[in-house]
Amino acid sequence: MNHNHANWDEGTTKTLLDLCIAQKNQFNWSNRCLSKLGWKNVYRSFNQQTGLHLGSKQLQNKLNALRRTFLSWTALQNQSSLGHDTQTGGVAADPTYWEDDEADTSDGAAPPRSQPSSVKAPPFLEELYELYGHDPQDRGTLLTT
Known part of the structure; x- marks a missing residue:
């Protein structure tokens, strides 16, 4: 090898x-x-x-690193109270979201989220959606008679 x-x-x-x-x-x-x-x-x-x-x-x-980055980004996209910034392709969040997160983790349970690295859309987003963007149940509508 x-x-x-x-x-x-x-x-x-x-x-x-x-x-x-x-x-x-x-x-x-x-x-x-x-x-x-x-x-x-x-x-x-x-x-x-x-x-x-x-x-x-x-x-x-x-490929695993790309997948992890994509899944982290999509998790932020789907989180309630967060929006999508159409200009950057990233996550749009009120600054208080990040402050609240820091306050929630002040007991030492987990480190706070890092805003800059978590917000930006990953490169090759279209290709990553093609590979990982659809859940198995997202296969269309089953029609029966």
Whole structure:
């Protein structure tokens, strides 16, 4: 296994996401991640297209990091009392939301949320929605007669 340092610029990240989306569209997807066959196809295609020869763990770690960022952002989008800033694509919240959160965690139970890192929309939002944006129950309306 070749252990090159992963340089995740926009191009390599986009390539990884596009390959994962292609595998999902070919039904090489199980619940919320690629199947073994899907990963095998992504590894081979990614290394051929980029010439980087990154290890499978490096690709999996990058995709998992993107997924965590996306899910955190969507959780903030769906939280009550928070809105969507159409200009930035981020979360719009009254400054008192962040202050209230700090007061709620003053007992040392958990650290307060960090406003700047949590509010900005993640890069490649469209691709991440395609991979992770729909719940399994979001498959349309079942019609019966």
